[in-house]
Amino acid sequence: MEIKKTILEKSKQKPPVKDPSQVVFGGTFTNHMFTLRYREGKGWFDPHIQPFQDLSLSPAALVLHYAQEIFEGMKAYRSPRGEILLFRPEENARRLNRSLKRMCMPPIPEEDFLVYLKELLKVEREWVPEKKGTSLYIRPTVIATEPKLGVKPSTEYLFYIILAPVGLYFKGGLKPVSLWMTRDYVRACEGGTGEAKTGGNYAASLYAGELAKQKGYGQVLWLDAKENRYVEEVGAMNIFFVINDKLVTPRLKGTILPGITRKSVLQLAGDMGLDTEERLISIDEVIEGIESGALTECFGAGTAAVICPVGTLSLDGKEYVINDNRIGKWSQTFFDTITDIQGGLAEDKYHWIEKVD
Ligand SMILES: *Cc1c(COP(=O)(O)O)cnc(C)c1O
Numbered sequence: 001m002e003i004k005k006t007i008l009e010k011s012k013q014k015p016p017v018k019d020p021s022q023v024v025f026g027g028t029f030t031n032h033m034f035t036l037r038y039r040e041g042k043g044w045f046d047p048h049i050q051p052f053q054d055l056s057l058s059p060a061a062l063v064l065h066y067a068q069e070i071f072e073g074m075k076a077y078r079s080p081r082g083e084i085l086l087f088r089p090e091e092n093a094r095r096l097n098r099s100l101k102r103m104c105m106p107p108i109p110e111e112d113f114l115v116y117l118k119e120l121l122k123v124e125r126e127w128v129p130e131k132k133g134t135s136l137y138i139r140p141t142v143i144a145t146e147p148k149l150g151v152k153p154s155t156e157y158l159f160y161i162i163l164a165p166v167g168l169y170f171k172g173g174l175k176p177v178s179l180w181m182t183r184d185y186v187r188a189c190e191g192g193t194g195e196a197k198t199g200g201n202y203a204a205s206l207y208a209g210e211l212a213k214q215k216g217y218g219q220v221l222w223l224d225a226k227e228n229r230y231v232e233e234v235g236a237m238n239i240f241f242v243i244n245d246k247l248v249t250p251r252l253k254g255t256i257l258p259g260i261t262r263k264s265v266l267q268l269a270g271d272m273g274l275d276t277e278e279r280l281i282s283i284d285e286v287i288e289g290i291e292s293g294a295l296t297e298c299f300g301a302g303t304a305a306v307i308c309p310v311g312t313l314s315l316d317g318k319e320y321v322i323n324d325n326r327i328g329k330w331s332q333t334f335f336d337t338i339t340d341i342q343g344g345l346a347e348d349k350y351h352w353i354e355k356v357d
Contacts (some may be wrong), residue, residue, distance in 0.1 A: 001112070003119050006050040007032065016127040020134045021167030030136075030163040034120040038106055040155035047116060049123055052162065057148030060121040062154040066199040068144035070099035073303050075135040075166070076088045076121055076356065078128045079344025084121055087342045089114055095197065096140060101187035102196040105142055113140070113353075119208045120161055121356045132343065134167040137304075169305040174327050174335060176311025177300075178232065180217035181283065182208055183316075187235060187255075189225035194232075194255035201257075205235050217314060223283060224255065231281045237300030237308055238262035239264050241281065242274075242330055245296075251278040261301040265334050267350065274330065283315060290320045297328030306342075307335035 017023055024261045033052045038044045063069045075090045077085045091111035102108055112220045117138065121128070123148025127137045140161045144154030185208035193201060205220065212220045219240060224230040231250055233239050238259040240249045252258050269276045288315070289295025300308040311325035322328075340346035341353065 001178050003034075003049060003116065004046040005123070006048065007123065008051045016129075017165045018129065019131055019167070020129050020165035021131075021171060023165065025157070025166055025169075026137060026164050028145075028164060030124045030165070032120065032123050034116050036108075036116065036159040038052060038157040038159070044106070044108065044112075044159070049120055055158070055160075057145060060147035060149055062144035062146050062148060062152075065149060066144075066151055067198070067203070068103055068105065068154055070096065070103050070105065070142050070196060070198045072096050072099075072138070072140040072197060074138045074140075075303060075342070076128050076138060076163075077135045077344065078098070078130045081344065083344065084128050085342065085344050086117075086356060087353045088260050088264070088352050089117065089354055091263070092140070095258065095260070096142075099196040099198060100142060103192060103198055105144070105157060108142075108159060117161060118356045120163070124163055125356075127165055129164060129165050129168075133339065135166055135342075137164045137166045137194065137256050166191070166304075172311055174307070174332065175324075176309040176325050176327060177218040178216070178312035178314065179219055179221040179310055180208075180212035180215060181221050181223055181231075181313065181315040182211070183223065183228040184208075185211075185220075186225035186228070187220075187222040187232065190254050192225075192255065195252065195257060202235070209235070215314070217312075221310075221313065225328040229282050229284070231283060231286060232256055234300045234302075234308075237302035239310075240265065240297075240299050240301060241286065241289070241295055242297035242328065243285070243295045246275045246277055247330070248277045248281055250281055256279060259302055261303060261306060261338070264338060264352070265301050265307075267329075268334060268337055272333070277322075281306055286313070287315070287320060290322055296323055297330050298322050299331040299334070301334070304327070306338055307331050 036047045072092045093113045097107045142159045146154040146156040222232040298310040309327045309331040313320045
């Protein structure tokens with residue numbers, strides 16, 4: 001499909017943000033966005049790169065009432081040679097389609113998705129920042145736009161991609177965060193939508209997230225919905241532990257988002273000689289491991305922070321400190337290895353990098 005382009009006159013364009021550390025994370029957008037519409041019987045049509053602007057939507061649009069929507073999160077990086085790089089974008093294209101399917105929304109061919117994204121990035125290429133650790137965050141989104149009050153899949157959709165320059169998640173280097181666990185609230189249950197990247201999962205997580213903040217913790221580490229006993233994930237990051245010199249992470253069982261950073265960490269670990277296990281991890285095992293010293297590291301993994309070391313866990317009013325609240329060896333190794341590959345600073349042994357152009 002031919003992409004229509006409506007480009008802002010140079011004099012009306014905002015200049016690109018050179019140092020995204022100076023702007024609010026995820027609050028500043030580039031000059032243009034990509035949009036694509038869908039109607040039942042017609043399929044996807046009207047691909048358009050146009051000035052970033054507010055959407056026009058019926059107040060009855062299904063997304064606003066029944067939350068039929070999905071999204072993705074990825075980044076474009078600038079290599080030292082000036083190229084624009086994507087990290088495993090075909091994985092995002094595949095996951096986007098899995099999320100769409102779960103939410104009864106029509107698929108977007110993976111090749112088309114990548115073409116649309118690359119075309120938008122070419123228009124906004126000056127917005128991919130150069131400073132080490134900075135990137136252009138990419139938010140592909142699909143929403144149900146049919147105006148109707150009635151619980152059913154929409155017959156009309158809007159797919160759009162917006163771009164936001166972002167700085168380092170941790171200004172001044174990695175810093176361990178604290179996580180709060182609760183038995184009173186859950187994020188996802190088996191058979192639910194936990195493994196889809198859909199807004200409803202986040203809406204469901206807000207209340208406990210606010211409680212965690214009130215208590216002085218950074219985020220919630222979710223436990224399973226059935227027994228409130230097994231560790232699941234951190235809402236926008238998958239969770240890893242180093243226990244008895246093995247890298248352990250909860251296995252994907254429908255309630256956990258299959259992170260691309262997670263998948264990459266598991267693959268790298270294997271090749272670095274660190275044994276990996278994907279399995280159930282009970283909170284008792286975690287606490288015993290911290291107390292006995294068998295558990296030496298804990299970190300989150302996701303596109304935004306890449307690797308986020310965890311220094312403190314809290315459960316039932318008790319606090320458990322991991323590795324003296326310092327960054328662990330493996331956390332730092334995975335952070336450095338992945339960010340070097342993403343930024344084009346290290347050899348791309350795994351063919352994870354795709355150049356735009
Ligand atoms: C996006 C997301 C992740 C991380 O996935 P990445 O592909 O590594 O960015 C983890 N958990 C949830 C709930 C997410 O939405």
